[in-house]
Amino acid sequence: MEAIIAWADAWPMGGLIKAALGIIAGVVSLIAAGIGVRAAIVNLNRQHQAKLIQDQTLWSGAVSDFTKDDITRALKHYVTPDCSQTDPANSADIRRSAGIREQVVKVVDRFISDSENRHLLVLADTGMGKTSFCLNYLAHRNRQRRSDQPLSCAVIPLGRPDAIRKIRRIPNPADTVLLLDAFDEDIKAIDDSDARLAELLGAASEFGTVIVTCRSQFFKNDLSIPTRTGVAVVRPRRAGLAREYLLETLYLLPFTPQQINRYISRQFPWWSWGGSSRAAKARALVADVPELSVRPMLLALLPGLVREGRHIQELFDLYRFMTSEWLEREASWIEPEVLTAVSKKLAVFIYTSRKHRATDRVSLAELHKIAQSLNVPEDRWNHLSSRSLLNRDSQGNIKFSHRSIMEFYFVLAAIDSDSRCFRTFWSDFMRELFVSWGNSEVGSQGLDRAREILAKDLSSIGLSPLSEPLDGPRDLTARAFLQKPTRRQRRISDAWRADSIKLLRHANVHHRVIEDAEFGLIWEVPHLSDYDTDEIQIIQSSYVQMARSGMGKRLASKAQFASLLEAEANLDIELIMRETLYWLGDRIGSRNPIVVSVSAEPIKRGDIKLLGQMGIRDRDGLPVWAYQVPTQPDGFAKKVPIVSAIPMLVSETDNETRRTLHRMSPGELKAYLDGLNLADEVIGVESAN
Structure with a gap:
């Protein structure tokens, strides 16, 4: 600015120029000041709204579990997300999820006013703003009402043991929108989600609208998401409408x-x-x-x-950065190392005792007991700031500011060898943090500890699959099938891959059982070097024989077959015979099956048609060749392939079956596999051509 003034002084009309510059600077300053004042007014208004909401609803229990600071933080800088009826997790890139998007507040308003149903389930991933939505929707309803009307909205967190009692205390239920937040944190829901949902909706049956929020990963798949409420429709029904209200579903979407x-x-x-x-x-x-x-x-x-x-690229590092900023803010009254140690102990205590305590909060007495072993005086906890990640609720209990913060400290405790962490089932987000640790800035330094954890029975604590499951068999074009499989968005560190694969046992001379904890797969691999000539003819099967067998396992997909090649390289044993045909579950178009071979050159036979190389190779650099199996006439109406090849069978076994497999003796495992043996199930086994 001084240089501009000096330049202006050199001109004959320098005084006028300086005056003009002064006016412009003054105008800009006034505009900036005006915007600053407006921002300050908006911020004060949000704080006033938060206090007003709390004051007006505290007596009724409508938001009694939230402090003014909780509400203020939820309202500050809030951007209303969009929603969809389609799960964004089904998109290859969740940031670009397909489907119709619409602002969630508008959709919920329309649901309340127009829908035949009264119950809505709002699903979203961790940290996507489910609780913030609840509090901001309450503020939205508060702004819409007249000053002489009572507040017609209430938010009840379900991570508390007295949720139903609080539901029943809310006045004017018929005119109230009830938001039940965090169904996934309800201890009874973890044990039996259907029964608990029916109990909650039964207690809230008199409310005009009931909205339940939940983590989307809480339900195993789309089919397990509940659609029935058990709440009977008592008003006159139009023809064709159900006798009970249905539970409609919305998904919060990532920001555009x-x-x-x-x-x-x-x-x-x-x-x-x-x-x-x-x-x-x-x-x-x-x-x-x-x-x-x-x-x-x-x-x-x-x-x-x-x-x-x-x-920062990794989720684990983002949480590490968040908590390090908190530790710095609190450093004036407690050493960061001590606060970290207390937080880890507290996180493990809350998570492992959640079933019998039925809450994610602790009393001050419980916190003092946990901190006592670390020589932290009782009066220290009076210093917790309003921006703390560990703070007080409206009843004076201590809680983590977000469930994911507690899960982060639980994972830190597991990495630091707290044995209690391996006697309980981990949440999906804990598993995601654990995998992210392996890819993080500090993960490479903890490789020995990672190997110790990977050597455990991961299925018993919910850590398998570690990565995103692989695509199953699909109907593809020849060109799409030959493309190299794309790398999944979430995968474990390359340094972990070898330790994520276990050869369970040589169960019998004909099978090897391999567990791939990264993708949650169990392979029962027949190995032809263990067979004599006649037995090889039996285990080779035509497509018709496999269809007739009614086998419990399914054929592997292209991506799953590629993962078995990875397993072979990491175990350093031969699992797949070279120069041999294997059935896969994928098809060209919707009818022609596929066989593959691992060989230096393609196998030349008249009953198969070469498609080309698949873009993957084995540990020795041999390519994988794919072949289309032409169909042949069978009677008048059907066309079936008659080529014989070895079925490549894989199962995505549930956690309980995985635990059973790990406990089996060699004899028990042999009997189990014999019961699944394809050759024993084939009706009218034929010799290979």
Whole structure:
């Protein structure tokens, strides 16, 4: 500015120029000040709304489990997400999930006013803003009502043992929208989700609308998501309508680029000092780190990441950064190492005792007992700040500010060899954090500890599959089938791969049983070197024989076959015979089956048609060749392939069966596999051609 003034002084009309510059600077300052005042007013208004909501509803129990700080944080910088009736997790890139998007508040308003049903299930991944949605929807309803009307909305967290008692205390249920938050944290729901949901909806049967939020991973698959409420329709029904209300489902979606820009603009307004440049850095970070857009909760880390110039890729490192900032804020009254140790012990205590305590909160007395072994005085906990990741609820109990923070410290405790962590079933998010640790900045330093954990029975604690499950058999074009399998979004560290594969036992001379904990697969691999000539003819089967066998296992897909080649390389034993045909479950079009071979050159036979190389190779560099099996006439109406090849069988066994397999003696495992042996099940076994 001084240089501009000096330049203006050199001109004959320098005085006028300086005056004009002064006016322009004054106008810009006034505009910036006006915007700053407006932002301050908006912030004060949010705080006032939070206090108003709490004051007006505390007596009725409508938000009695939330403090004013909880509500203020939920309202501050809030960007309303979109929703869809399609699960975004089914998209290859969750950030670009397909389907019709619409703002969730508008959809819920329309559901309340127009739907024949009264019950709605809102599903979303960890950190996608389920609780923030509940509190902001309550604020939305509060803004819509007249001053002489009572508040017609209530939020009850289900991670508390007295949820049903609080539901029954809420007045005017027929005119109230009831939001039941975090069904996945309800201890009774973990044991029996259907029975608990029926109990909750029965207790809330008089409410005008009931909305339940839950982690999407809580349900095993789409078929296990409940659709019935058990609440009878008592009003007159139109023809064709069900006798009970149905449970409709919505999914919260990751932010769009426009929504992320809106959030960044609120965090880094252009008129603030360095606002534009910091906003640009924040946008670049979000573009490079998928977790920031998939989990809006983590967007709150942007100011710190931009300030420190950090470029973090892994989920584990994002949580490590979040907790390190907290430790620095609290360092004036407690050493970071001590607070970390207390947090780990507290997380393990809360998670492992959740069934008999039925809550994710602890009393001050329980916290003091946990901290006593670390010589932390009782009065220290009075210093917890409002921005703490460990804070008090409205009853004075201590809780982690978000369930995922507790899960992060649980995983830290497991990495640090707390044996209690391996006597309980882990959540899906814990598994995701554990896998992310292996790919993180510090994961490479803990390789020995990772190998110790991978050597455990991972299925017994819910850690298998470690990575995203592989695609099963599909109908493909020849070109698509030959393409190299794409790398999944979430995979374990390459350094972990060998330790994620176990050769369970040589159960009998004909089978080898391999467990692939990364993808949650169990292979029963027939090995032809263990057979004599006549037995080889028996285990080779035509497509018709496999169809007639009614086998309990299914044929492997292309991606699963590629993972078996990986397993072979890591175990350093031969699992797949070379120069031999194997059936896969994929088909060309919707009718022609596929066989493959691992061989230096394609196998030349008149009953198969070469498709080409699949783009994958074995440990010795031999290519995998794919062949289409032409169909042949069988009677007048059917066409079936008559080529004989070895069935490549795989199972995605449930956790209970995996645990049973691990406990079996060699004799028991042999009997189990003999019962699944394809050759024993084939009706009218024929010799190979």
